Amino acid sequence: MPRIVVDVMLKPEILDPQGKAIVGALPRLGFTAFSAVRQGKRFELYVDGEVTEEILAQAREAAATMLSNPVIEDVVNVEVVAD
Amino acid sequence: MTETPLIGGAVQTPVDSRLAGARIGVVTFPGTLDDRDAARAVRVSGATAVELWHGDSSLSDVDAVIIPGGFSYGDYLRAGAISRFAPLMGKIVDAATSNAKLPVLGICNGFQILTEAHLLPGSMIKNDHLLFLCRDQVLRVENNTSSWTNAYALGEEITVPLKNQDGQYIADEKTLDALEAEGRVAFRYVGSNPNGSRRDIAGITNAAGNVVGLMPHPEHAVEHGYGPAHTGTDGRGFFTSVLNTLLGDK
Numbered sequence: 290m291p292r293i294v295v296d297v298m299l300k301p302e303i304l305d306p307q308g309k310a311i312v313g314a315l316p317r318l319g320f321t322a323f324s325a326v327r328q329g330k331r332f333e334l335y336v337d338g339e340v341t342e343e344i345l346a347q348a349r350e351a352a353a354t355m356l357s358n359p360v361i362e363d364v365v366n367v368e369v370v371a372d
Numbered sequence: 373m374t375e376t377p378l379i380g381g382a383v384q385t386p387v388d389s390r391l392a393g394a395r396i397g398v399v400t401f402p403g404t405l406d407d408r409d410a411a412r413a414v415r416v417s418g419a420t421a422v423e424l425w426h427g428d429s430s431l432s433d434v435d436a437v438i439i440p441g442g443f444s445y446g447d448y449l450r451a452g453a454i455s456r457f458a459p460l461m462g463k464i465v466d467a468a469t470s471n472a473k474l475p476v477l478g479i480c481n482g483f484q485i486l487t488e489a490h491l492l493p494g495s496m497i498k499n500d501h502l503l504f505l506c507r508d509q510v511l512r513v514e515n516n517t518s519s520w521t522n523a524y525a526l527g528e529e530i531t532v533p534l535k536n537q538d539g540q541y542i543a544d545e546k547t548l549d550a551l552e553a554e555g556r557v558a559f560r561y562v563g564s565n566p567n568g569s570r571r572d573i574a575g576i577t578n579a580a581g582n583v584v585g586l587m588p589h590p591e592h593a594v595e596h597g598y599g600p601a602h603t604g605t606d607g608r609g610f611f612t613s614v615l616n617t618l619l620g621d622k
Contacts, residue, residue, distance in 0.1 A: 299497075303497065303542065304500065304568075306497075306498050306499070306500055306501070306502050307498060307502065310502055355449075355453065355457070356449070358450055358453065358488065358495055360487070360493075360494060360495040360542075360543065360544075361495045361497055361542065
């Protein structure tokens, strides 16, 4: 079933306390290569049948109006995944 | 309906019999926690509390609305993000932005819902320390002209409970500057900032002064013996403020 993947991240200027906690914990497991972590959200919108331009436009609209809050977040990716 | 005091003799009888005619709606969403306390605060203040359900299509002729705290829709997606699209929210947004200027108070999750609904600017993100924090919090009143703050003195310090994990108020610098310039910062945290909120902001009002949102909980501080220690009733001013507004006294 084709799906549309939407990725949402906190805006770069907004501190991500969860990401900070994760980057603080990584070295405890020996992962020392990472200087920062930012945590985002991934949504998968499933579509019955073909993903038309209209459906993709709806997904973009949903991403901008509901899946993200433009005050704090950016929609960084909207793409169709067929598998 | 007269409220039974939890601790002997603490509940005042209304000084103004017109108060009982004031109908204050309290909205319940799936996951709301503090609707009963909010309704009780309304009754303790002498007005009539009206239960509203998020799926209702009518505001039941209420004179004002309180959106109480809790975890509506489990805070799924973002705190308040799904509640914003509830049928009743459309009615509340329309009434709050119409000429009628319906007074609306959002407390904690209610504040988050009001920002998601764009009735108030900015947003709340996780506390900077990531922890759920519950403590008595001192606030300074910085606006005493809104529908929900006119019973307080400007600069008055009040103590009410604070309890949340997503309480860090943020907005861009331009929005923060505008809020300050227009006197729309309603409450600021006094003492250590509990969550990293920009400019110590605890609560704000819209330009018209009828919509107020804040993270701390005035409805938990309306009765002697139950609110924070020193008086326990500092939150009552929110409810007397809106009654002042509705009765045309302020």
